[in-house]
Amino acid sequence: MARSKMIYQNTIIQLCRELPPGYGGVERVAHELATHLLTRYHRNIISYSFNPAHCEDPFTVDYSREVLPCILIGQLLLPRPSSKYFTILLSPCPLIIHLPCPTILLLAVFAKIIRPNRKILVYWHAFLESKGMGGLFLYFYQMLALVSINLFDIIVTTSPALADSLRIHVKNHRKVQILPCCIHESQEHSLSIKLTFRSTLSHPILSDPSLLKLIAIGRLESYKRIDWLLSIVEKCNQVLKPRGNEIHLDIIGEGRSKSLLQNIVSSSPFLEGSVYFHGRVSEDIKQELLFDSDMLVLMAGSCNEAFGIVQLEAMALGIPSVSLYNSKSGSYWVSNTSSQNWNGSRSSMHDFLLNVARDKTKLSILKTEASSRYRKHFSRTVWNRNFENIFNAFVES
Template sequence: MLREWPPGYGGIERVAHELAEVWGGTVWSFDAQGRGWAEQDALPVTYKRRRLFCTPSIGRLVLPLPSRALWALLTSSHPLHGHLPSPGVLLLLVLARFVRPKRRITAHWHFFFEPRGSLRQRVFGFYQWLALRVVAQLSGVVTTSPLLRDELVRSGCHSNRLIVLPCCLSAEQENQGLAIQRLPPSSIVKDPMRVLFIGRLGSYKRLDWLMESLSQLITPWCLDVVGDGPSRAAFEAMASDLFSSSTLGEVQFFGQSSELDKNHRLRLADVLVLPSDSSNEAFGIVQLEAMASGLPALAFQLPRSGMGWVGELPDLPWSQNQKDLGMVLQRLADDPLLRCHLGAQARQRYVDVFSRKIWLDQLTQWTHA
């Protein structure tokens, strides 16, 4: 596998880590963010790793320098799987294809950028345009949902070279989630609905949209916010402005939490909301954690994102639009029986579609195809 450094808690990093754990080969990596020397791995690493020497980074762009390690990577006959998005990984996939045209070279496509007006966004847009043309020529492409598969086909990839492999939880995470025993409806009927948000406080996560929707409710609720980031102070100020005099709602910020604390919050919650507004969030791993724990996971249906697809439940039809989030939260706040029913339905969807056994079967079939 070829990827950026290091294994972290983000969805892309966790998926790459799980693939490396299962495949057991060498992971070639380079430090595009300048963090590999100073930070410990967030996840335990047992597989072999080799670091590639590269130029200093310009933003996220680094270029590999000539070295024995680079030559070994390019001339190897072993299959090579590149984890995108990464300009450096994309370049090395092209070089590896040039050096050994018959080698099995594949890529993992996690999300589509949304190019806008800024120079940085235009650069991302050019990278994406180039990446789509490169991956269309590779031996195969893995993506995370049927929606992204369809977008890749529309962008020029051959459907017979595409496979949908949803993101997965580690065996430990899955076991912890499935072991959680939800309280019966009779035990929670008088309690306020407990909403959970887990994510980085900044960028496209849109915790502000969630708080605005909760401010519309006429039934008691509480919101637990797990995570940290550059917008935390602004979100805390917003919560104070909206709810300091409220008798119905309360917001608590817990910051960056340990896995043990996060599991505790999942155990207490009634519903998880992932209110991201960008295709950069194409598949939220936290949705799987919630569903395995027996929680419905609400997310928006966005172009070029499978986020809404992940948590779809047959007995909770809604537009999956931001304007209707308050309405669906009010419905859940009013009906503890429905919340419990949807939680059981979410867990069953996890078992049927996203469980580790199914993920391993799909990965094995594709690897040996």
């Protein structure tokens, strides 16, 4: 009995829809939490995931990972009978859940009802938007989630924008804490070396003054709105090309919208030869393409894209990042700097990019500001400090 109690006291359970570390932002955050809890507090971490896509994750991790049996209906996960669910529900161990996910939300609610004194931390990654019948389901899920989170002890989210939106629904505002996403320490070190090397290069070698090289990274799905970005680049090149200037765009990623986007490019003389599709690439190639770029563009059209970790990768490399403004998303806040002088609206992005393409001095300032903002707000040193401020009480209680 004493040994069992000791095991419970040294174990933290985590619930995440997909298998971490995976390739999406939520899974990467879940991986960093599990890894840091293990190394910093020497806790036994058990990370449960549904892994509905049955992905074979090539990464090795130091914490335990368990797959929960389920039936996938559309995007809805229905649990299949398993003793693992009873372990999650009945255990007194502290519980960390990653939302959005209706099934995980319900498991956490039942766990809190069964053990009211159990510590449960919610990591709220994003608000959701959708249309049609799916949108109606998401609306009711989100309303349930916003009511239910009052049951839990700590609510962590990634930006001031999301925190402000959550505090409208949370009775005790002190429960809501901000922990922005981060990149792994080894990756930060690698990017820092590249940034140092980049700073030693002379400007003529570093950048062709007639080109503004943009890069977009992510799944080629409709909500990423790469089609909007192509339209803006096309309009910019209509102005720039007759004057001997040009915007180039590198696109990294795969998805259902790829063929549609390729057709848009091939049908426009102001895009063909200026836009390059690289597909899914290795981490090394992605960093090389980032290194060769002038600016990252995150063009999400909804609050589903709440925080782009790729923005941090770019900023750590001294590459400015721009994102559309959304009151329930933190992406604009992540990368916005004073010299951008841009309100984040889609309608004004055309003028913003034209100004940067014409003025490489401004681009140089933006690069300096991006690097400085990363160090001040998102570096691992800052993240570690913020992490401990939130998790010390959660872990030690």
